[in-house]
Structures are given as structure tokens and as C-alpha cells.
Amino acid sequence: MKRAGAAQRLPEPPEGEPGARGAATRAARRTALALAVAALAALPWIGNTVLVQFGISVLLLATLAQGWNIIGGYTGYPSFGNSVFYGLGAYGVAIAMVQYELPFWVGMLLGLGLGVAFAGLLGLAVLRLKGHHFAICTLGLALVMTAIVSNLEIAGGNIGLVLPLLRSEVLFYELALGLAVLATLTVLWLSRSRFGLGLIAIRENEEGAAVMGVNTTFYKVIAFMLSAAFTALAGGIYAYHITYIDPVGVFDVVLNVKMIIMAVFGGPGSVLGPVVGALILSATAEVLAARLTGAASLFFGIVIVVAVVFMPRGIAHLVRHIGPAGWRYFIDNVRTHRL
Amino acid sequence: MENILEASGLTKRFHGLVAVHDVSVQLRRGEILGLIGPNGAGKTTLVDMVNGTLEPNAGDLVFEGRSVRGLPAYRRAHLGIGRTFQIMKPFPGMSVLENASIGALFGTNGGERSIGRAREQARECLAFVGLGRRIAQRADALGGPDRKRLELARALAMRPRLLLLDEVMAGLNHVEIEEVIEDIKKVRDQGISILVIEHVMKAITSLSDRVFVLHHGEKIVEGSCGEVLRDPRVVEAYLGRRRR
Amino acid sequence: MVLLLQVLVSGVLLGGLYALMALGLALVWGVLNIVNLSHGALIMLGAYATWFLYTGAHIDPFAALPIAAASLFALGYIIQRGILNLVIRGPMFNTLLITFGIEVILTYLAQLWFSADFRTINPSYAGSNHALGGLTVPYVQALAFAIDSVLTTAMWMFLLRTRTGRGIRAASQNLVAARLYGVDPKRIYALTFGLGAALAGVAGGLYGTVSQINPYIGGPLTAKSFVIAIIGGLDNPLGVIAGGLFLGVVESLTALYVGPTYRDVASFGMLVLILIARPGGLLGRTA
Known part of the structure; x- marks a missing residue:
């Protein structure tokens, strides 16, 4: 197997004593991020409905990419089964609200519980597989779940479920924003905690990590459950927002590929990369869809191919390393990775 | 004895x-x-x-x-129990310091809880094997002999x-x-x-x-x-x- | 009893087609370590090539197969040489992503050229059957099965006996050593991917004679090819045949005894269980 995560860089170890300048930039960065979040929170009162709709979709995708980042980017396990957690979260809300007439937040808890429990149980079995085998096994899980849910009466079978309508875009937007921020803060914590370093060690060399005292099975399963939690909550918000779900729609494997593309495009194993990746790719897709109604998917495909060829390590790496090399950065990427 | x-x-x-x-x-x-x-x-x-x-x-x-x-x-x-491998198993994308820190963070008795103290411990071990000047390098950028030294430092950082x-x-x-x-x-x-x-x-x-x-x-x-x-x-x- | 036998016969005939679909995927995966997410799209293009030759130039679908194979070979060769060779030493995600991107592009182009409508390849003999002691064997499917078997055997012989075949196997074992013996990896990789695409092309042509086609059949066919490659392992084409037959029979039996909607539960559930229990595939090692 080719090493999945070799390309990612770790946060630079602070060299020597953190100087006053370092502390100042960090404080500045923190303030800038807080302001950015505040500005985003204010968006529904400034922007129009179209923008708010787009915001909800981007924030949910950012959460999904961030959730994938935990298991795929940090731990190095390329999950193609995260759409299962999304589907479980969506169906948790739908079943609670439609079949039992429970409030939305109970449904969210149900979806969260289903997703996390599923990740815990399945994780114990599938996280022993590595590389392509893990990827394909989780893909298989996603397909099995679609087929099983299509046959479940409580989930409305093939037809799906129609949820009660709630016309409050602002509420959905703020919920999605809160979740995306929470996911990003969790990843930020991962990037500088003992637990996160354990995950990175697993990604870099699992056997080496175990010999040095990392309880690899436990760490991997917890990472998978964490990833599932955010993904399931995003699924729950989506279901109530869109008001209609069916198995093929929410257990969609293509959605899973999207999460990966956004995380990898942004920079797997980085803190802000997946969010930036989700924003840029969604915006590109939106603009393409508006300008070239028919050819949007063609250009989306071309963007993926070109991005993988010329910037295989994602935006986070590009921003940090392009420097004075300029366009030669892209050529050098091709040089290192070609046959 | x-x-x-x-x-x-x-x-x-x-x-x-x-x-x-x-x-x-x-x-x-x-x-x-x-x-x-x-x-x-x-x-x-x-x-x-x-x-x-x-x-x-x-x-x-x-x-x-x-x-x-x-x-x-x-x-x-x-x-x-700490060990080194004949065929070394470094964490290639991590810095030399982070490599040894993992040993300090997770080794004997579950290791240090604080990353700062673990880094300190790792730094000592790296200095001990003569890698003190290389701590910021990526592990996969090290030459053969330095990789051997890193392998030893990682095991020592576990305080075995x-x-x-x-x-x-x-x-x-x-x-x-x-x-x-x-x-x-x-x-x-x-x-x-x-x-x-x-x-x-x-x-x-x-x-x-x-x-x-x-x-x-x-x-x-x-x-x-x-x-x-x-x-x-x-x-x-x-x-x-x-x-x- | 007759019903059971009939189901088994259909299962085996379906399985032969499945095996051929998976063969190209397994070849590319085993030799190049690329899980080609665009494999299903190549099958889809093979089906359209055959359909186009049949409806446009009135070439019998079975006679059109070599032309479909040759065009797909050329396409595959270009994809590997021009794109995949550029990223092959990068992280594993990247080959998955880039082949997904290629799938999106191919699907779009197919929809542009052939429209999103369902198409069928319907030669005059499409509906005829052969009755065999109470069992019905459709001619088209039997012929498809025969072609599958011949091609799979030929593929194996090619890998085992010819110089290029040996070069491909050497490249899959150890690229550095293969280079020392005069194998040009760029060419060998492109050849291998081209062969995988050609096999997909033939599989697509045959798929078109037994089933409806549209531009979106690629994704599910890729998934199914995975299942078979995993069951059979990547070691040799015989494993893939066994995997294909096994899956065909299991799907047919599930459809009969449990219900047609559970077909996918059976095949993908089997994939998951096999991977968990025997990561090397049911039959031997994987690359």
C-alpha cells in the first residue's frame, strides 16, 4: 500500500521558547478567526435567501469533510463509508419525527446514537483492514446499508419519508454553522493533543505506534466514532431542512466521494483545509452550474483531475510551500509523483 | 540479582x-x-x-x-519494554522531535500527559544520541546512521x-x-x-x-x-x- | 427442482459476464495498484460503442466487439500515459480521486453524445432460446458466456506465456528489478491499463446485448467489479472467474428465495463479510 498520509505536514513544533512575536501572531490569528465566525453568523441578516441556502449547503459539506478528515486525514484510514453515518443521522431525525412525532432534537440524538454506535461496532471489525481494503470494505458497507434501509418499513422502504416542513432558513443556517465550527474546533484540538498525535502516529506507521505504547485499536475506533458523530449530526440537519429523504439520496456514495475530494483538495490532516476545500469546490460547482448549465459536471471532473495532477497535497500545502517557487511548485509536484 | x-x-x-x-x-x-x-x-x-x-x-x-x-x-x-527495529519504523512525515515525543507521550506507564513535558523528554533523548541539531527535520529526510540514532532515541524516550x-x-x-x-x-x-x-x-x-x-x-x-x-x-x- | 436448476443456469451465465467485467479491474489493481473508479464508465463506453456500431453501421454486436475493444484499448492507453502516470507515485487517495474525476468526465461525454435515454442492442436473434431438458438457455447469454471464458483464458495465457505478459507480471512484482531487465514502465503501465480498458470494452458490449444501457450504469458496475475482484483475489484470472460465477449464482438465488430487492444486500454484504474474515480474498492473496 502506498502511504496515505505521507504528504501531510504536522504543525511545526514550536522552536525554543515561544517568543512574544509568536504569541502575538497567534492571538491575532485567533481574533481573525473569531471575527470570521461572527461575520458568518451575521450572514442571514445581511445576505439574501440564495446566499443563505448556499451557506447551509457549504457548511454541511464542510462538516462532512471535517468529519472525514478525522478518520481519513489524521488517522490515515480512507473511509468510503461515512455516508452511512450521514444516512443514519438523517433517518434518525426522520423516523423520530415522522413515525413517533418526537421533537427535532430527540431525532438528532437518535441519529447521533445510531451513527456512533454503528461506527463503534463496525469499527472494531473493519479498522483491522488497511489501505484499499479498508476503503472498499467501507464502500461495501455503504451499499449494504442503502439496500437494507430500502427494505425497512419503519424507514419508508424505497419511497422514503416526508418530514414536517419548517420554514426557518436562519435556524438551519445557524445550526449548520455551529456544527461546522464545533467540528473544526475538534480538529484543532486533535492537531495539538496527545490523542491527535497518537492518531497521526498510527497514520504514519501503525506497528511503530503500537510498539511505542499507542493503543491503536482503541484510538482508531474512537476516531471513527468521532468522525461518525459529526457526519450523523450533519445528516440530521440535512433531513429536516430538505424535508424529504430516501435511501439512495442519503446513503449516496457520491456524497462520500465529495467529502473526500473536499478534504483532500483542501489538505487532509490540516485544520482549516477541509473547510476551505468545501467552500472553494462548492462555489466553483455553483458558478459552473449557473454559467454552463449542462457542462457543470464536465468541468467538475476536469477540476478534480487537474487539481490532483498539479497540487496533489492540497491547498494547505500549496499555501505553505508555494513561496518564491511560484509556478515551479506545480511542475515539481508532477516531477515527484510521476512514474 | x-x-x-x-x-x-x-x-x-x-x-x-x-x-x-x-x-x-x-x-x-x-x-x-x-x-x-x-x-x-x-x-x-x-x-x-x-x-x-x-x-x-x-x-x-x-x-x-x-x-x-x-x-x-x-x-x-x-x-x-522498549525496543528498536532492525528494519526501522519511523513516522516518516513527522519531525524528528515529534517522532521521539510519541515515545515519551505513550511509553512506560502510558507516558507523559503533557505534550510540553513529553517534548522536553524527547529533546533530552535526541541530544543524548547526538541528534540535538536535527530535531526540526522530517524523519524521512534523515540519512541511514541518523535513522538508527532516531530509532534508539525513540525507544529511550519511552523511559523503558x-x-x-x-x-x-x-x-x-x-x-x-x-x-x-x-x-x-x-x-x-x-x-x-x-x-x-x-x-x-x-x-x-x-x-x-x-x-x-x-x-x-x-x-x-x-x-x-x-x-x-x-x-x-x-x-x-x-x-x-x-x-x- | 427445475426452477432451482434454471436459477443456477442463469446465475452461471450472469456470473461469466461479471467475471469479464471484473477481470480488467483486477488486472489494473493487481499490477498498477490503482483502484480504477472509472472502470464502470469504460464498460459503459464499450456498451455504447457496440450499440453505435450496431444501430449506426449495422454491424452485428458480436462482430463489433473487437472494434469496441480496440477503441477502448486506445482510450485506456492514453488515459494512463497522459494522466495516471503523472500521479501514480503520489498518495493512494489521489489515484482514487483522479479516476473518479475521469469517471465524471466520461459519464458527461456519454450523456452528451448518446443522450440520457435507455438504449438496447436488439439483434434479430435476441429473444431465441435453446431448450435443454426443461431448461431454457438464451442464445445471446450463452454466447456471451463462451466469449467470457475464452477471453479470460486467453488473458491468463498472455500473462503467463508472452514476453509482454511477463513484463507486466514483473512490473507488478518489483518495478526496480523489472526496469533492470529492460522493461519500460511507462509503456508497460499504459499497456496494462489499455488491456484493462479493452476487457471493459468487451464486457460492456456483452452487457449491452443482455441488458439496457444508459450513461449512468458505470458506478454500480464498478462496485460490482470490486466485489468480484475481492472475492477472487488479484492473483490470477481463474480466481476472478470463480468470483464472478459465485456472485452470479448467489445473486440469482437471493433474488429467487429472499426477494429481488435483497440482491444488493447479498452481494455487497458478502463483500464486507469476506473482507473482514479473509482480507486476502476467498481464494488466496491480494496485492
Whole structure:
């Protein structure tokens, strides 16, 4: 197997004593991020409905990419089964609200519980597989779940479920924003905690990590459950927002590929990369869809191919390393990775 | 002197091939025990069984008075068994400092809880093996000898009570070997017991309190360096039977 | 009893087609270590090539197969040489992503050229059967099965006996050593991917004679090919045949005894269980 995560860089170890300048930039960065979040929170009162709709979709995708980042980017396990957690979260809300007439937040808890429990149980079995085998096994899980849910009466079978309508875009937007921020803060914590370093060690060399005292099975399963939690909550918000779900729609494997593309495009194993990746790719897709109604998917495909060829390590790496090399950065990427 | 490690009747088979057969050996606290033998004698397999990378098919393993058989590798690391690998297993994308920090964060007794203190501990170990100037480099940017040093520093950062060294001197030049020998002596002076596998005979003779020899997976001799190296069975194992 | 036998016969005939679909995927995966997410799209293009030759130039679908294979070979060769060779030493995600991107592009182009409508390849003999002691064997499917078997055997012989075949196997074992013996990896990789695409092309042509096609059939066919490659392992084409037959029979039996909607539960559930229980595939090692 080719090493999945070799390309990612770790946060630079602070060299020597953190100087006053370092502390100042960090404080500045923190303030800038807080302001950015505040500005985003204010968006529904400034922007129009179209923008708010787009915001909800981007924030949910950012959460999904961030959730994938935990298991795929940090731990190095390329999950193609995260759409299962999304589907479980969506169906948790739908079943609670439609079949039992429970409030939305109970449904969210149900979806969260289903997703996390599923990740815990399945994780114990599938996280022993590595590389392509893990990827394909989780893909298989996603397909099995679609087929099983299509046959479940409580989930409305093939037809799906129609949820009660709630016309409050602002509420959905703020919920999605809160979740995306929470996911990003969790990843930020991962990037500088003992637990996160354990995950990175697993990604870099699992056997080496175990010999040095990392309880690899436990760490991997917890990472998978964490990833599932955010993904399931995003699924729950989506279901109530869109008001209609069916198995093929929410257990969609293509959605899973999207999460990966956004995380990898942004920079797997980085803190802000997946969010930036989700924003840029969604915006590109939106603009393409508006300008070239028919050819949007063609250009989306071309963007993926070109991005993988010329910037295989994602935006986070590009921003940090392009420097004075300029366009030669892209050529050098091709040089290192070609046959 | 009490024993820190007691292996009795360890046996490991791979698909019917016996790699290690009925090996019993004791390591005393604070001692350096040398393990030698021709290529393919089962030395690394034995070390793998001690640290939990492999499970033996038969036999028992007692570390500090309790059986560790069946415990996963990370639990044995928590108990204080650290090791280096002949084929090194660094974390390639991490910096040299982060590599050693993992040992400090997760090693004996579950390691340090604070990343700052773990980094401090890792820094000390890296300085000790002579990598003090390279801590910010990526591990995969290191050359061969420095990788060996990193492997040793990572194991030391775990603060082990028993250290298993699998050919840490292979590929080093004379000067470097001298340095590592001095390092290992200092490690022992801190009270760490050491099992050392080495092909460099000079290292074995200048380090080991006792030596044992594996040949075709069996222990053939055990004793002081002088005795073992003069033993005709050892000569035969290394040079082959003399034709008459 | 007759019903059971009939189901088994259909299962085996379906399985032969499945095996051929998976063969190209397994070849590319085993030799190049690329899990080609665009494999299904290549099958889809093979089906359209055959359909186009049949409806446009009135070439019998079975006679059109070699032309479909040749065009797909050329396409595959270009994809590997021009794109995949550029990223092959990068992280594993990247080959998955880039082949997904290629799938999106191919699907779009197919929809542009052939429209999203369902198409069928309907030669005059499409509906005829052969009755065999109470069992019905459709001619088209039997012929498809025969072609599958011949091609799979030929593939194996090619890998085992010819110089290029040996070069491919050497490249899959150890690229550095293969280079020392005069194998040009760029060419060998492109050849291998081209062969995988050609096999997909033939599989697509045959798929078109037994089933409806549209531009979106690629994704599910890729998934199914995975399942088979995993069951059979990547070691040799015989494993893939066994995997294909096994899956065909299991799907047919599930459809009969449990219900047609459970077909996918059976095949993908089997994939998951097999991977968990035997990561090397049911039959031997994987790359």
C-alpha cells in the first residue's frame, strides 16, 4: 500500500521558547478567526435567501469533510463509508419525527446514537483492514446499508419519508454553522493533543505506534466514532431542512466521494483545509452550474483531475510551500509523483 | 540479582517452519545480555515475542514477576519494554522531535500527559544520541546512521525498564559504533536492563555481561563472552563444520 | 427442482459476464495498484460503442466487439500515459480521486453524445432460446458466456506465456528489478491499463446485448467489479472467474428465495463479510 498520509505536514513544533512575536501572531490569528465566525453568523441578516441556502449547503459539506478528515486525514484510514453515518443521522431525525412525532432534537440524538454506535461496532471489525481494503470494505458497507434501509418499513422502504416542513432558513443556517465550527474546533484540538498525535502516529506507521505504547485499536475506533458523530449530526440537519429523504439520496456514495475530494483538495490532516476545500469546490460547482448549465459536471471532473495532477497535497500545502517557487511548485509536484 | 525477564520454552512456528524452538533465557536487572547467531537464527523473532509484536506458539514470558504472554504490544510498552527495529519504523512525515515525543507521550506507564513535558523528554533523548541539531527535520529526510540514532532515541524516550536493541549498529562506521557503545553503557548506568542483538562482535564483547547464542532457532550456548566465543559449537555455527 | 436448476443456469451465465467485467479491474489493481473508479464508465463506453456500431453501421454486436475493444484499448492507453502516470507515485487517495474525476468526465461525454435515454442492442436473434431438458438457455447469454471464458483464458495465457505478459507480471512484482531487465514502465503501465480498458470494452458490449444501457450504469458496475475482484483475489484470472460465477449464482438465488430487492444486500454484504474474515480474498492473496 502506498502511504496515505505521507504528504501531510504536522504543525511545526514550536522552536525554543515561544517568543512574544509568536504569541502575538497567534492571538491575532485567533481574533481573525473569531471575527470570521461572527461575520458568518451575521450572514442571514445581511445576505439574501440564495446566499443563505448556499451557506447551509457549504457548511454541511464542510462538516462532512471535517468529519472525514478525522478518520481519513489524521488517522490515515480512507473511509468510503461515512455516508452511512450521514444516512443514519438523517433517518434518525426522520423516523423520530415522522413515525413517533418526537421533537427535532430527540431525532438528532437518535441519529447521533445510531451513527456512533454503528461506527463503534463496525469499527472494531473493519479498522483491522488497511489501505484499499479498508476503503472498499467501507464502500461495501455503504451499499449494504442503502439496500437494507430500502427494505425497512419503519424507514419508508424505497419511497422514503416526508418530514414536517419548517420554514426557518436562519435556524438551519445557524445550526449548520455551529456544527461546522464545533467540528473544526475538534480538529484543532486533535492537531495539538496527545490523542491527535497518537492518531497521526498510527497514520504514519501503525506497528511503530503500537510498539511505542499507542493503543491503536482503541484510538482508531474512537476516531471513527468521532468522525461518525459529526457526519450523523450533519445528516440530521440535512433531513429536516430538505424535508424529504430516501435511501439512495442519503446513503449516496457520491456524497462520500465529495467529502473526500473536499478534504483532500483542501489538505487532509490540516485544520482549516477541509473547510476551505468545501467552500472553494462548492462555489466553483455553483458558478459552473449557473454559467454552463449542462457542462457543470464536465468541468467538475476536469477540476478534480487537474487539481490532483498539479497540487496533489492540497491547498494547505500549496499555501505553505508555494513561496518564491511560484509556478515551479506545480511542475515539481508532477516531477515527484510521476512514474 | 533478581531477573527482570524470564523466558521459558518459547517456541514460534511459521506455517510449519520452526523459527524459534524451546528457548529459555533469563535477563538480570541492570545487565546487558548479548544475543548473537548467524542470519536466520531467529534472533529478531525472539525479540518480537518479548515485546509482543508476535505471539509465541508455546512457552511463557515473565516480566518483572508477572506473565506478559498474550498482552498486546502497547500494554507491554506501558509496562516498560522498549525496543528498536532492525528494519526501522519511523513516522516518516513527522519531525524528528515529534517522532521521539510519541515515545515519551505513550511509553512506560502510558507516558507523559503533557505534550510540553513529553517534548522536553524527547529533546533530552535526541541530544543524548547526538541528534540535538536535527530535531526540526522530517524523519524521512534523515540519512541511514541518523535513522538508527532516531530509532534508539525513540525507544529511550519511552523511559523503558527493559530495552531490546535489534542491530542498532548495522551500517555505522567505526567512530559511530564507538559512540553508540558509549551511549548504551550510559543507558545501562541509568539502571535500564538491555538485550542487545548485534553482528558487530566488538560491540558484543565490550558491552555484554553475558552472551547467548541462537542457531537454527535453538539456544546452543550461554555464558560469559570469552567462554561463548571459544565454544566449538559456536565456531561451528558461524563457520560451518570443519571437514576432516 | 427445475426452477432451482434454471436459477443456477442463469446465475452461471450472469456470473461469466461479471467475471469479464471484473477481470480488467483486477488486472489494473493487481499490477498498477490503482483502484480504477472509472472502470464502470469504460464498460459503459464499450456498451455504447457496440450499440453505435450496431444501430449506426449495422454491424452485428458480436462482430463489433473487437472494434469496441480496440477503441477502448486506445482510450485506456492514453488515459494512463497522459494522466495516471503523472500521479501514480503520489498518495493512494489521489489515484482514487483522479479516476473518479475521469469517471465524471466520461459519464458527461456519454450523456452528451448518446443522450440520457435507455438504449438496447436488439439483434434479430435476441429473444431465441435453446431448450435443454426443461431448461431454457438464451442464445445471446450463452454466447456471451463462451466469449467470457475464452477471453479470460486467453488473458491468463498472455500473462503467463508472452514476453509482454511477463513484463507486466514483473512490473507488478518489483518495478526496480523489472526496469533492470529492460522493461519500460511507462509503456508497460499504459499497456496494462489499455488491456484493462479493452476487457471493459468487451464486457460492456456483452452487457449491452443482455441488458439496457444508459450513461449512468458505470458506478454500480464498478462496485460490482470490486466485489468480484475481492472475492477472487488479484492473483490470477481463474480466481476472478470463480468470483464472478459465485456472485452470479448467489445473486440469482437471493433474488429467487429472499426477494429481488435483497440482491444488493447479498452481494455487497458478502463483500464486507469476506473482507473482514479473509482480507486476502476467498481464494488466496491480494496485492
